[in-house]
Amino acid sequence: AQSVTQLDSQVPVFEEAPVELRCNYSSSVSVYLFWYVQYPNQGLQLLLKYLSGSTLVKGINGFEAEFNKSQTSFHLRKPSVHISDTAEYFCAGASGGSYIPTFGRGTSLIVHP
Amino acid sequence: DAGVTQSPTHLIKTRGQHVTLRCSPISGHKSVSWYQQVLGQGPQFIFQYYEKEERGRGNFPDRFSARQFPNYSSELNVNALLLGDSALYLCASSWGLWSGGTGELFFGEGSRLTVL
Numbered sequence: 001a002q003s004v005t006q007l008d009s010q011v012p013v014f015e016e017a018p019v020e021l022r023c024n025y026s027s028s029v030s031v032y033l034f035w036y037v038q039y040p041n042q043g044l045q046l047l048l049k050y051l052s053g054s055t056l057v058k059g060i061n062g063f064e065a066e067f068n069k070s071q072t073s074f075h076l077r078k079p080s081v082h083i084s085d086t087a088e089y090f091c092a093g094a095s096g097g098s099y100i101p102t103f104g105r106g107t108s109l110i111v112h113p
Numbered sequence: 114d115a116g117v118t119q120s121p122t123h124l125i126k127t128r129g130q131h132v133t134l135r136c137s138p139i140s141g142h143k144s145v146s147w148y149q150q151v152l153g154q155g156p157q158f159i160f161q162y163y164e165k166e167e168r169g170r171g172n173f174p175d176r177f178s179a180r181q182f183p184n185y186s187s188e189l190n191v192n193a194l195l196l197g198d199s200a201l202y203l204c205a206s207s208w209g210l211w212s213g214g215t216g217e218l219f220f221g222e223g224s225r226l227t228v229l
Contacts, residue, residue, distance in 0.1 A: 090155050094216065099168075103155035103156045
């Protein structure tokens with residue numbers, strides 16, 4: 001089964017600064033990767049996904065991620081963050097043959113004014 | 114269109130009791146998945162149902178059970194509650210097993226269970 005590791009439990013950053021949230025996955029065989037965001041007291045919302053094709057994936061709210069097979073990574077980036085980006089971010093992965101994504105432990109993005 | 118709805122939103126139980134959590138998927142979605150999210154952790158997969166059949170089960174004890182009804186809504190049941198069952202229980206729906214090829218899950222806001 002696919003597993004993902006989020007390397008940072010918390011990432012503090014100032015408003016308008018760039019940010020990168022790191023995610024590594026375990027298997028390179030038919031891997032499907034996702035980033036979800038969870039705002040306080042809400043469910044998870046899909047930011048972006050990689051299923052195949054271009055390794056640079058663009059999502060909602062100005063976020064993007066790059067699938068790197070050699071590094072087994074799928075890091076999430078945003079060039080300029082806003083206060084409203086403060087939330088919990090989850091990386092998730094699924095492997096070929098399984099339709100069930102496995103989630104990482106999450107990274108808390110804290111944007112300071 | 115209504116999103117995924119879950120009920121109740123909050124509930125408090127004592128050890129040994131039973132709880133039933135309910136989920137209504139987005140209209141047209143035939144697959145429902147349940148996840149447990151303990152404070153400070155990512156969601157852990159419990160069950161997936163598609164067309165009223167169980168299609169996946171996570172590493173949870175038999176105290177956890179679920180079912181899906183003909184209208185595609187779902188219930189999660191937990192018997193003999195333990196303190197460690199305190200968590201946010203999330204329901205997610207999708208069109209099919211792999212959501213028409215996109216893999217996207219649509220989540221409800223969850224049911225927060227506290228076991229005392």
